[in-house]
Amino acid sequence: MDATSSSGALSNVKLLSSNKLNSDHRVPTLFSLPKPLVSLSCKSYRNLQVRDKSTSQGLVVSCSSSISHRDVMQGLHLSGPIEKRSRLGQAFCSVGSFTCGEYALESRSQAAEEKVGVLLLNLGGPDTLDDVQPFLYNLFADPDIIRLPRLFRFLQEPLAKLISTFRAPKSKEGYASIGGGSPLRKITDEQAQALKMALEEKNTSANVYVGMRYWYPFTEEAIQQIKRDGITRLVVLPLYPQYSISTTGSSIRVLQKIFREDAYLSKLPVSVIKSWYQREGYIKSMADLVQAELKNFINPQEVMIFFSAHGVPVSYVENAGDPYKDQMEECIYLIMQELKARGIGNEHTLAYQSRVGPVQWLKPYTDEVLVELGQKGIKSLLAVPVSFVSEHIETLEEIDMEYKHLALESGIENWGRVPALNCKSSFILDLADAVIEALPSATALSPHASSTDADDCDPFQYAIKLLFGSVLAIILLLSPKAFLAFRNNFIYRP
Numbered sequence: 001m002d003a004t005s006s007s008g009a010l011s012n013v014k015l016l017s018s019n020k021l022n023s024d025h026r027v028p029t030l031f032s033l034p035k036p037l038v039s040l041s042c043k044s045y046r047n048l049q050v051r052d053k054s055t056s057q058g059l060v061v062s063c064s065s066s067i068s069h070r071d072v073m074q075g076l077h078l079s080g081p082i083e084k085r086s087r088l089g090q091a092f093c094s095v096g097s098f099t100c101g102e103y104a105l106e107s108r109s110q111a112a113e114e115k116v117g118v119l120l121l122n123l124g125g126p127d128t129l130d131d132v133q134p135f136l137y138n139l140f141a142d143p144d145i146i147r148l149p150r151l152f153r154f155l156q157e158p159l160a161k162l163i164s165t166f167r168a169p170k171s172k173e174g175y176a177s178i179g180g181g182s183p184l185r186k187i188t189d190e191q192a193q194a195l196k197m198a199l200e201e202k203n204t205s206a207n208v209y210v211g212m213r214y215w216y217p218f219t220e221e222a223i224q225q226i227k228r229d230g231i232t233r234l235v236v237l238p239l240y241p242q243y244s245i246s247t248t249g250s251s252i253r254v255l256q257k258i259f260r261e262d263a264y265l266s267k268l269p270v271s272v273i274k275s276w277y278q279r280e281g282y283i284k285s286m287a288d289l290v291q292a293e294l295k296n297f298i299n300p301q302e303v304m305i306f307f308s309a310h311g312v313p314v315s316y317v318e319n320a321g322d323p324y325k326d327q328m329e330e331c332i333y334l335i336m337q338e339l340k341a342r343g344i345g346n347e348h349t350l351a352y353q354s355r356v357g358p359v360q361w362l363k364p365y366t367d368e369v370l371v372e373l374g375q376k377g378i379k380s381l382l383a384v385p386v387s388f389v390s391e392h393i394e395t396l397e398e399i400d401m402e403y404k405h406l407a408l409e410s411g412i413e414n415w416g417r418v419p420a421l422n423c424k425s426s427f428i429l430d431l432a433d434a435v436i437e438a439l440p441s442a443t444a445l446s447p448h449a450s451s452t453d454a455d456d457c458d459p460f461q462y463a464i465k466l467l468f469g470s471v472l473a474i475i476l477l478l479s480p481k482a483f484l485a486f487r488n489n490f491i492y493r494p
């Protein structure tokens, strides 16, 4: 099919040219829009949303950085001569000067040969209690979760076996108390379906896939399906708003490995949305949830807003450069700013939950802060889970049961919890916008590892890790008592 006929839905769009890059991809397609039929709004430096007024069809124009922020913000007041480049895959097309009346733009939805895929990445969770131990094994066998120096990598799998076996009974109790398994697969599938529909509403047809890191459907399975479907452009969207080496980093590392080893995948244009905690749609959706939940308290203005994020070991942030903590703090700041703009000026605090194992995790710890707040006389508290967008064991069991119990015991009288975003429509619509904005910048996936290797730290730290690694391994292998102590440390506290 040629590019002209594929633009049929946009009757007011005139095809200027189409370049054949190679036998598989016919890109880009360039159109001009007569001024009266176009409204233009700015989403970011590189993506202008253009709407054809007569058909309400939406298109994305990607701009080179030679268009300044001021030019972009002025939208319709732009006037030439400005050099504008459309970028699709590896191709650059110089369009030359343009004025308000003659926009040259690149059309995604009209490139008939393009088959867009969106890959949602998530952690995964056991579907049944029998899955708990093997799920935990997969998690602890991940070198981005238990970061051993390279020399000690041979211990990764035996350690994973050991920790998963000893942690499983405690974990099973948790999963049993929330119905016998994790709700993650079901919710993520629903999010995928909702995202597909939201994209359709925005005139972008896409297949949406789910790839889990530690349980079914595994990322590897999703990638095989993407290949079978002949996807020609892929957006990777991890369902973690903030980036951590242990979550998004780990999933991207798996992707890079698979893509590197496959002739088709290594050429596939891919755009990875590494973090999206600062997106307006996400922040507003979170603020909506907080605002709605505050109304359930008798004195909403007296409620302490208590953000509880999943923790990571301190070493991730301090030695490996994990941006997770900074992004989390900025995210909380943005949500609070949004609430302030709505006239909600409650006090707030951030703490980290779900620590595992005998190392220091990000502080303050949720359980300790709850006790302190109770002792300080705080009477009403609204817990807000922030690191994850679906209900899961740590919201349904850890927050709703353990932390609630602890808070009430500590003197807090009124307890509330903001639900996870799940399929909230403003959130899903914003994810759809994020996908649409990411599409033009897709390029072949970089072969370099995205996560910081455990060996990348300085030689002194490396030597210390080596020493402690050896001592730990020897103690674990030789001493049953130490082994038991280690086991006890690998269950969540309190």
Ligand SMILES: C=CC1=C(C)c2cc3[nH]c(cc4nc(cc5[nH]c(cc1n2)c(C)c5CCC(=O)O)C(CCC(=O)O)=C4C)c(C)c3C=C
Residues within 6 Å of the ligand: 123, 124, 125, 126, 136, 139, 144, 145, 146, 167, 171, 174, 182, 183, 184, 240, 244, 246, 247, 310, 311, 312, 313, 356, 387, 388, 391, 392, 393, 394, 492
């Ligand atoms: C942003 C979210 C998450 C970060 C960061 C994270 C880091 C991290 N997690 C563990 C250990 C475990 N996590 C477990 C479950 C789990 N973790 C997250 C999210 C993050 N983890 C979610 C959403 C879930 C729940 C999945 C579900 O089934 O509902 C578990 C298993 C649960 C249990 O045993 O209690 C473990 C163990 C580490 C070590 C880590 C950082 C290094």
Ligand SMILES: [Fe+2]
Residues within 6 Å of the ligand: 310, 354
């Ligand atoms: Fe976790």
